[in-house]
Each structure stands twice: as C-alpha cells, then as structure tokens.
Amino acid sequence: MNNDLDKNKDNTKENETPRSESREIIDDVTSSEYKYGFVTDIDTEIIPKGINEDVIRLISAKKGEPEWLLEFRLKAYRHWLTLEMPDWAHLKIPPIDYQAISYYAAPRKKEGPKSLDEVDPELLDTFNKLGIPLEEQKALSGMAVDAVMDSVSVKTTHKEKLAELGVIFCSFSEAVKDYPDLVKRYLGSVVSYRDNFFAALNSAVFSDGSFVYIPKGVRCPMELSTYFRINASGTGQFERTLIVADDDAYVSYLEGCTAPMRDENQLHAAIVEIVVEDRAEVKYSTVQNWYAGDKNGNGGVYNFVTKRGLCRGDHSKLSWTQVETGSAITWKYPSCILAGEGSVGEFYSVAVTNNHQQADTGTKMIHTGRNTRSTIVSKGISAGYSQNSYRGLVKVAPNADGCRNYTQCDSLLLSSHCGAHTFPYIDILNDTAVVEHEATTSKISEDQIFYCNQRGIPTEEAIALIVNGYAKEVMNKLPMEFAVEAQKLLQITLEGSVG
C-alpha cells in the first residue's frame, strides 16, 4: 500500500525472470483462441477509401441527415485537420494512414418487397453465432439489444415494449430522424468535437450507434445493450452513443463488441456521451472483446475511444464498469464530470492484455460540484509480451468543497516479459478534499499454484481461479448475465483450453 500523490509518476514494474516450470505452464496456457473471428459473407456497400469534405457529405447524405448535423460534421472535420494524433500514452502506435480507411460500410439490403422490420437472415445468423438472437420471439428477455454491424444498426429489439414507458432506445440514425430536438440538445454537450483527435475524427465521420433517453422518474425495466460488430475489411468503425437519464431515472446499459480475425489493423474510434440529471443513475458496462491480433502481434483492432459522462444533476450517479480483453491497442478513459452537488462517479475496470497487446486505460474523475464522491478500482492483468498501463486523473475544482476520492489500482503479472505501469495524476485545488490512492503489483506465486495443485486443481484451472479471484471486485459490478460471459472471456483470453 502506498499513498502516492506524485503527479505523473510511473510506478513501472518490469518483471524479473522467474524460476520454475509452472511459469512455463503459465506461458503455455496464456495462449488464447479467439472464437468470434469469423467473417460474414454478405453483400456490403463500402464507400471509397479516404477522408475529405466530400466523403463527409456523402456519409451524411446516405443517412439522410439534416443540414445542422452535416454542419456539425464539417466543423469537426475542419478542426480535426488542425490536430495531431496524441502521443502521450504509453503505447507504440504504428502510423495510421487515414486516407487508407473506408469510413462507411453497410450490409446491402436485398432486393424485393420486404417490410422495414425484416432483417437479412444472414445478419440474424451472424448475431446468433455471437449469442445475440434478434428475432423478437427469441430475443433475450430482460435485455433489449441494438445490433450494429459496421456502420449501421441492424435491429433493435423490445423497442415497442420500452416505448410504452416512454423509454427511447434506438439507433443513432433513427434518433436523428425521430427525435432531432433531443439529439441536437445533447450531441457534443459532454464530448465536444474539439475534445481530442479521435473525438474530432468521430464527430466528422460517425456512422451509427445507440441513442437512449429515459424520461423523468422511469426506472428502465430491462438492461439496454448495444452489440457492435465490425465485419467488412479495410474499414473503420466510428460509432456514437448518447444516453440521457432525466430526473430520477435509472438505466443499466451494456456494450459488447467483436470483430473478425484479420491481418490488417482496423480502427475503432467511438464516442460515448452520457448525461445524468437530478437523482438519476446510469450504469454503463462494457465487455470489450475486439480482435486482439495474433500471437505475434499481427492484426487486431485499434480501440481509441472517448467515453464521458456528465453528472449534471444533484445527487446523480454514474458507474462505469469495463472488462477489456480485446484490441491490439486500447486507448480509453471513461470519465465522470461530477458537477451536481453530491453526485457520485464510479469506475471499475479489469484490463487484460496478452501476447503483444497494449492497453493504456483508466479514468478521469473531475469534481466540480460540492460533496461529490468518486471511486476508482482498476485491475490490470498482463501476460505474454503485453504492456498494460493505468492512467487516471482525479481533479477537484477550487469551489468544490467536501469532495472524496478513493483509488485502488492493482496489477497482476503473469509472465516475465510483460509490463504493468501506473500513471496517477492528482490535481486538487480545494483544501477540504480527501483523496486516497492505493496501488499494488503482484504475481501469481509458485506457492499459490503449488497449493492449488496439491489440492488436486490443475495449473490451468488454478490460474483461472486466481485471476477470477483477483478480478472479482470488478466482475461483481457487472449485471448477472454479463458477469458469467465476462468470466468465461477472462479464461479464454488467458487459457488456450478453457471454453
């Protein structure tokens, strides 16, 4: 335990060489198989590669957008042109040729008279394979799903049922058509297009995503979930999610993602904006399982994401829970701006990196309101040759009296070649703030493995048990159905044979 208030400090622990065979077994079992790596053979409309104002006009036209939204995109694009890709993260990012990416890909609708609701069976199949049935009869009860493939939303389930309560859950494109005032009011209100390089890029070319509005006093009766799937090659995915919880509302939202196995690197630059009004609560859970590249670090998704929530209302609450197992490179800091008096921000994260994966992830807790509280629990697990960094900012504004933050930041190392790094930034401008930071770095010890072995538990299972135990505090925050999935995922990521 250490009380580390140093700004910009790198508590880097490179692992020394361990001793015995159980290490080799760990190395052995931490070679993973990715079971979502298939490609759907479907006729896809892909616009020519490259980005310029014409491309942006084309995307906007394809989606039949109003003029104000096109203007928003163009402003973002012009701003993006003035920016450089950020290089402060502890990541080695190969140069990205933004003119070599196609910014819009959509599964082509088959010819013939069909009802609007009908979804191509090929697409239904794809999502079935991913464990996401979309037919209303088979759809998961207790969970409404918006399925997004490449640049468009394929289908949203349970929409009518939710509408009875006044809950809006639809694709972003539909929201632009059906609820333009809401979108206009909130779009860019939490993550401005000026925020950063990837946010500007997303704002210029964003395709689809989900829109959620929970009206005053409504507790959303089911989990809302968006499932993102990249399918087409040579494309990027730039989705945008906007969630608004009005006064006294509650919603639990889940996000899952997968992509085919390809030699190329695919770019995923998303934005998530959340607005939480008085006494409302939003729980946002992510299980990120983009393709991570092969064992030698070829291919995989670049996951450069800006997620931020504004706790605008008094006593509002926003919880981020993430289980990050995929992507070749992750750059992601789901954050909370705690503006409302007594508002609460939480961030629970498990980030697993294996082989040559790199992750630089964490959160920002910005306390601008009085008596606001935040909790950060970050669990990094590194294996293979991977690099895993926690980067977090806790900021308390001058007028924000009585704020509290607790940060716990743990790293678990499974190999002798991986790295775990911690970059805590603490910026306190008010004397009444209480800020705690705890950090630990550990390895699975030979003794722990031998103890399990002696009780009859094979090494592979022992590692899964220990890793799940280590991550439990975060896994417990996930909704039930997701927790089981996430636990399995953790095992698959770290062990070849399980699952």
Add this chain to the structure above:
Amino acid sequence: MDNILLDVKNLHAEIDGKEILKGINLTIRPGEVHAIMGPNGSGKSTLSSVLAGNPAFTVTEGEAYLRGKNLLELSPEDRSHEGLFLSFQYPVEIPGVSMVNFMRAAVNAKRKYLNEPALSASDFLKLMRQKRAIVELDNKLASRSVNEGFSGGEKKRNEIFQMAVLEPRLSILDETDSGLDIDALRIVAGGVNKLKTSENATIVITHYQRLLDYIKPDYVHILYKGRIVHSGGPELALELEERGYDWIKKEVDNQ
C-alpha cells in the same frame, strides 16, 4: 507388497543444486501414524514437499510408491487424486477466491480423475457443512477467501478441514502445531483423530512432543542431515523431549 500404503526407498532430493534428502527409507501401512521429528534444517519439510511433488525440488535418486503407484511419475494434482494430502506449514493466501469455489474446484477435479460426475451445488454445500464441523469452523468460512485474513489457528484448522473434505489415504501434517495455542492445538488434533480410520495413515512432522500428546504415533522417526537416523515407538519422542537432539547429533556426527 500388498497392504503397504507408502514405500519410500533411498530417496535423494536437492534444491538449487544443494542436496537436502540423502537417502530416506520409510514404509507406512494403513492405519498407522508416523511421527517424523528432527532439529531445524534436517529436511523434514523437504520430505513432505518432495512427496507432494513441489517442483522447486529435484529428486536425484530413489523411489517412492503410494499404494503401488510410482509417485515420482505423477503430477502434484494426480498425487492428490491418488490420496496424498499435505497440510502446509505456511498455507498461502489466495485473495478473492472463496473457500467454497476453491474446494469445489478441488473436489470436482478429483471426481473427474476418478470418472465420477461433478457434485451438485447442494450436495457440495452439504459436504462443506459436515466437514466444517470437524474442526469447528463457522459458516462464514465458505464465503471467505482462501486463508486471507485467517489467524494462525484458523489457517491450520482450514487445512484439516480440507483434509476432511478430500478424504486422503495418506496425510502429511507439516508442523501443524507451529503457531497454535493450546485450544487451537486441541481442535486441530481432535480433527485429525476423528478422521483416522484403519484405511488411511498420517505422517506427523513436528519439532515437539506436545502435539504427540494429542495425536498418538505408532512410530517415531528422527530425521537428521537428510537421513532417518533413528526409529522407534512413542517412547522415542518422550526421550527426545527429555534429552533434546544433541545426543542424536553426536551419535551421527561421530560415526
């Protein structure tokens, strides 16, 4: 050969190139309790580690059979499945892993090895409840993480609890009495005695006669410099208690 549970012949083992065991011979039959005593550094804990298959040690010579099976060819988990249990001197903590998950993994791994179906959740919890009573552990045990935040006494009781659940043929209690107050010692020893049958056997590794007041040995062996230098009945332990180890050391060192 039948009716021999453990047969150890001329066992040599080393760690980091240093020989610790220098020719151990030991034969144990079902129903017997053997005490292994000896001064610090004589190789007592090494013997238990080597029998259990701790990869930190290398066996350089000799043989060890458990119920006719060549122990040295088996992985640590298979030795466990074959009925070998080690109560650790220093049980490790496994944060976040609840006892119930840990033991379920252990029990079901053994059942898989024996081609038996996994226990249902309710049968398993029933088993936990029964066995827990043997060492007077309370019902919070199931939800607590393995050994995390346990007192010294609780850790040792937890070891005997695991022994009760796994029903081993041969239990090795490595310094189970160290760090125990008299009440904990009585509970732990009582647990071991309750688990004793005519089918299983126990090796009690200890420094002191004290534990042997509670767990009565049939044989006492004195380990010194990696060899068993003296074997006898329970009276040998009493003699050690009276005279200490010096006379043994002299006897061996003068040879």
